[in-house]
Amino acid sequence: MIRTKIAKILVPLDGSKTSFNGLDMAIFLARQCGAIITGLHVVSIYPQHMGELVTPLKAKLIANAEKFMEQAKVKSAQNGIVFRHKIIYGDAKSDMLDFIKQNKFDLVVIGSRGMGGIKEAFLGSVSNAIVHKSHVPVLVVK
Numbered sequence: 001m002i003r004t005k006i007a008k009i010l011v012p013l014d015g016s017k018t019s020f021n022g023l024d025m026a027i028f029l030a031r032q033c034g035a036i037i038t039g040l041h042v043v044s045i046y047p048q049h050m051g052e053l054v055t056p057l058k059a060k061l062i063a064n065a066e067k068f069m070e071q072a073k074v075k076s077a078q079n080g081i082v083f084r085h086k087i088i089y090g091d092a093k094s095d096m097l098d099f100i101k102q103n104k105f106d107l108v109v110i111g112s113r114g115m116g117g118i119k120e121a122f123l124g125s126v127s128n129a130i131v132h133k134s135h136v137p138v139l140v141v142k
Contacts, residue, residue, distance in 0.1 A: 004106060005033065005106070006029065006033040006035050006106045006107050007033070007034070007035050007036070007106055008035060008036060008038065008103070008104065008105045008106050008107075009026045009029060009030055009035050009036070009037045009038070009105065009106065009107045009108075009109055010037075010038050010040055010099070010100060010103070010105040010107070010108045010109070011023050011026045011037055011038070011039050011040070011072075011108075011109050011110070012039075012040050012041070012042075012092075012096060012108070012110050012111075012126070012130070013039045013040065013041050013068060013069065013072055013085075014041060014068075014111075015064060015065070015067075015068040016111060016113070017111075018111030018112055018113050018141065018142065019110075019111040020068075020072070020075075020111075021111055021141045021142065022109045022110050022111040022139075022141040023037070023039070023072050023075065023076070023109075024075075024141075025109050025139065025141045026109040027075070027076055027079045027081050029107070029109070029139075030076075030081045031079060031080065031081065035081075035106070035107075036081070036082040036083070036084065037076055037081055037082070037083050037084070038083075038084045038085065038086060038103070038105070039069055039072045039073075039083060039084070039085040039086070040085070040086050040087075040088070040096060040099055041065045041068075041069065041085070041086075041087045041088075042087075042088055042089070042090055042091070042092040042095050042096055043058070043061050043062060043065065043087060043088070043089050043090075044089075044090075044091070044092065062087065065087050066087070069085040069087070072085065073085065086099070092126045093125070093126055093129040093130070093133075096126065096130060097129070097130065097133055097134060100130075100134055100135070100136060101135060105136055106136060106137075107136060107137050107138075107139065108130060108134055108136060108137070108138045108139070109138075109139045109141060110126075110127045110130055110131075110138060110139070110140055110141070111127065111140075111141055111142075112127055112140050112141065112142045113127070127140055
C-alpha cells in the first residue's frame with residue numbers, strides 16, 4: 001500500500017526511446033493517481049572560453065529539446081495528463097538532483113539509458129546517479 005499520495009512525477013527526457021518509455025510509464029501512473037508530470041531536460045554547459053564556437057550547437061540543442069518536449073506534452077494531453085516542462089543548463093546529474101529536491105517531486109520515472117555516449121554495465125550514468133542519490137523513489141524503465 002502506498003502511504004504517500006503521488007501528485008508530482010518528474011520524467012527526465014533527452015529525446016531517446018527509453019526516456020519516452022519512461023514518459024509512457026509516468027502517464028500510466030499519473031492516470032491512476034491524478035498526478036501531473038514535469039518533463040526535465042538538462043542542456044550541458046560547454047566551457048565558457050569556447051563562447052562563439054558553441055553558440056550554434058547550443059541553439060540546435062535547445063531547439064531539439066523544445067521539439068521533443070512538445071511531443072511529450074501532446075502525448076500527455078492525449079491521455080488527459082497535465083504536462084509541464086523545464087529546460088535547464090548545467091550538469092545532468094547534479095542539476096537534476098537539485099531540481100528534484102527543490103520541487104519536491106513524489107516520484108521520478110527515468111529511462112534506463114539515454115543519449116549519453118558512455119555506456120555503463122546496466123544503467124546509463126545519469127539514471128545510475130539518480131537511483132543512488134535521489135531522496136525520492138525512482139522508477140527505472142527500459
